[in-house]
Amino acid sequence: MPIKSIKVRLGLLSIIVLTGTMKTLGQANDTLLIRQLAPVTVSATRLEINEKRLPAALTVLGGGRIQIGQPQLSLFESLGGVAGLFAQNPDNFSQDLRISIRGFGARAAFGIRGIRLVIDGIPESTPDGQADVDNLDMGAMRRLEVMRGPSSGLFGNAAGGILNFQTENANEMSLLEGQVTVGSYGLRSYRFKTGVQKKKFQYVFIATRNQSEGYRALSHMESTILNLKLRYDFDSLTRISILANYGNSPVADDPGGLTLQQATENRRQAHPNNMRFLAGESVAQGRVGITFEKTMGKHLIFARAFGTKRDFANYLAFQAAGAGTINRTFAGASFQYQFSQKFDLIGYRFRLGMDVESQGDTRRRFDNLIGERGKLTFDQLESFKNIAAYVTQELTYQKVTMLVGLRSDAIRLHATDYFLTDGDQSGKRQFSRLNPSVGISLEASSKVNIYTNLGTSFETPTMSELSNNPTGTGGFNPDLNPQQAVNYEIGAKTYFSQRLRTDVALFDVEVKDELVPYQITGQAGRVFYRNAGRSRRQGVELSLNAVLAKGLTLFSNYTYSDFRYREYQTTTGKFDGNVLPGIPKHAAQAELRYFTPVGIFAIAQVRHASLLYADDANAVTANGYTVVNLRVGGQKTWGRMHIEPFIGVNNLLDAAYFQNVQINASANRYFEPSQGRFWFGGVKVGIK
Known part of the structure; x- marks a missing residue:
């Protein structure tokens, strides 16, 4: 169906529904808007x-x-609504979304690196610090907490920040709900939800099917995501949950990076080598987890166990060892004990815990014979085991709160080489690390809280980073060491008249042995890593959220990032004082949300990022950009039936910019163009 026809039909549907006189579902009044700005209880710190x-x-x-x-x-x-966070690569589903917080994660060759992802208490990040979001369904999420800054004292390896997701509960959902979304470049998305709570038992099931042809050539993707949550409350203080997730993406093509000349000539083309070698990936992943929580007066016990199986295959844009497979198993368990006590004016809580996680990757590489696997060139079994113990303590006295954390990690890596025609490169690496953190918050007045904190983090190279050995042999790269960081921060949180909230944070991060990506000519798409000596990251994060008028809310943020190498030299040059690539100095977003008493809503969003560097030498830049997004819709009910039509456009002004930059790319293939003006629309129908 042509996009123009789709837009006309969706527009007519919106007019019919929104001009009706039916009872409005969940009218967005001032009370609801004010509640959006009020402080809430969070669990990203592992201590609510x-x-x-x-x-x-x-x-x-x-x-x-x-x-x-x-x-x-x-x-x-x-x-975009999170200060201090910068995201790239939303349109290349073969390489995954890339997220950085204060520079942590900017170096990722694919997926999310350096940031911990947790979903309903189950870690999505593997022990070696890698997270992929191809099995993450945003239609299943009811809340996201983003904690910024090094947090290895809480979550261990690669904790430069935390993304803590909570999925929907049955008592917040419709009995049945279906949603259809269509859009430009062949987007089709279908989602089905059901949730039931009966006495002490509840279940939630969500199924989603996505497909798109993509803006560029060789950008086709398909995915199916299933989520199941079962929960039983023995009583108000004891509950057990079973969480299951399955994601299958049989095809996610990779158009690859372009040179600036190629991007100028035709932004929608794929690189010729990617077309020739049919670059792309397929992945299937399943996960099952169980959590148990019990409160006994001053005591709380939390336990979890989980297992994940992931099968991955990809084709890169070259022949020699250009096809690969990874069969991964990832499992772990955690036990936590919490104690709370009140001593007159002093409150005390502590949580003591242990995490045990194990990851095993069977990694093979073959020649890429135009989208077919040729001869085997690499066969290695890699394991990553982590045992950790931690304690988090909270002390409150009148208007002062202190949080102190300490975590010890013992990590063992082992590579068993099964491809012995070039010799046995089996090897071992081991690391241990003690990470402290301390923070103090002061309620200066009923409207202003100020705080400061000091924390550390460390990041071992992932197994993919270690096994991409520039010598071309198996085993692990012996010259690659963990990255270490110390974060100093001061900030303030203000709440004025329940209608205005501002947050400001100033930070200084000292990094040693920064892990830096680079590519080798003839192997475009394969990323290697080396350590820089030292770097420094300084920045300011601001957010301002306000209820401007009845039904009208503003959410805005701005981030200033001054990230530079202090000591860094390679065979190609000395880069002391240069800006770290992949992060813009200025980034901002403003979003206006208007909800009328009859259920119609309109949301306008402006996102801006300044230019950024694509290489360590700061010789190549990607242009800055400003993007405007709009969407309108409505929410109505007829008795038990709820309907929510919507229509929107992203990149309204058709800005030409780069949605991803490949850092230190070979053959000048730095740039992945963003998609142009993108129309979408859909309708959600639910039965209460």
């Missing part, structure tokens, strides 16, 4: 605490910010 008293920078996005009027195709749609 009101965010107002938390001595750290944290942003909370509710389900309305994530879902209403959105295609819900990617986490990227919502992340």
Whole structure:
């Protein structure tokens, strides 16, 4: 069906529904808008605490910010609302969304690196610090907590920040709900939800099917995502949950990076080598987890166990060892004990815990014979085991809150080489690390809280980074070492007249052995890593959220990032004082949301990023950009039936910019163009 016809039909449907006189579902009145700005209790710290008293920078996005009027195709749609966070690559589903917080994660060759992802208490990030979001369904999320800054004292390896997701519960859902979304470049998305709570038992099931032809050539993708949550409350203090997730993406093509000349000539083309070698990937992943929580007066016990199986295959844009497979198993368990006590004016809580996680990757590489696997060139079994113990303590006295954390990690890596025609490159690596953190928050007045914190983090290279050995042999790269960082931060959180909220954070991060990506000519798409000596990251994060008038809310943020190498030299040059590539110095977003008493809504969003560098030498830049997004819709009910039509456009002004930059790319293939003006629309129908 042509996009023009789709837009006309969706527009007519919206007019018919929104001009009706039916009872409005959940009218967006002032009380609801004010509630969006109020501080809430968060769990990203592993010790539940009101965010107002938390001595750290944290942003909370509710389900309305994530879902209403959105295609819900990617986490990227919502992340612009978080200061200090920069996201790239929303349109290349072969390489996954890339997220960085204060520079952590910017170096990722694919997926999310350096940032911990947790979903309903189950870690999505593997022990070696890698997270993929191809099995993440934003239509299932009711809340996202983003804590910024090094947090290895809480979550261990690669904790430069935390993304803590909570999925929908049955008592917040319709009995049945269906949604259809269509859009430009062949987007088709179908979602079905059901949730039932009966006495002490509840279940939630969500199924989503996505497909798109993509803006560029060789950008086709298909995916199916299933989520199941079962929960039983023995009583108000004891519950058990079973969480299951399955994602299958049989095809996600990769158009690859272009040179600036190629991007100028035709932004929609794929690189010729990617077309020739049919670059892309397929992946299937299943996960099952169980959590148990019991409160006994001053005591709380939390336990979890989970297992994940992931099968991955890809084709890169070259022949020699250009096809690969990874068969991964990832499992773990955790036990936590919490104690709370009140001593007159002093409150005390602590949580003691242990995490045990194990990851095993069977990694094979073959020659890429035009989308077919040729001879085997690499066969290696890699394991990553992590045992950790931690304690988090909270002390409150009148208007002062102190959080102190300490975590010890013992990590063992092993590579068993099964491809012995070039010798046995089996090897071992081991690391241990103790990470402290401390933060103090002061309620200076009923409207202002100020805080400061000091924390550390470390990042071991992932197994993919270690096994991409520039010598071309098996085993692990012996010259690649963990990255270490110390974060200093001071900030303030203000709440004025319940209608205005501002947050400000100033940070200084000292990084040693920064892990830096680079590519080798003839192997475009394969990324290698080396350590820079030292770097420094300084920045400011600001957010201002306000209820401007009845039904009208503003959410805005701005980030200033001054990230530079202090000591870094390679065979190609000395880069002391250069700006770290992949991060813009200035980034901002403003979003106006208007909800009328009769259920009609309109949301306007402006996102801006300044130019950024694509290489360590700061010789190549990607242009800055400003993007305007709009969406309108409505919410109505007839008795038990709820309907929500919506229509929107992203990149309204058809800005030409780069949605991803490949850092230190070979053959000048730095740039992946963004898609142009993107229309979408859909309708959600639910039965209460």
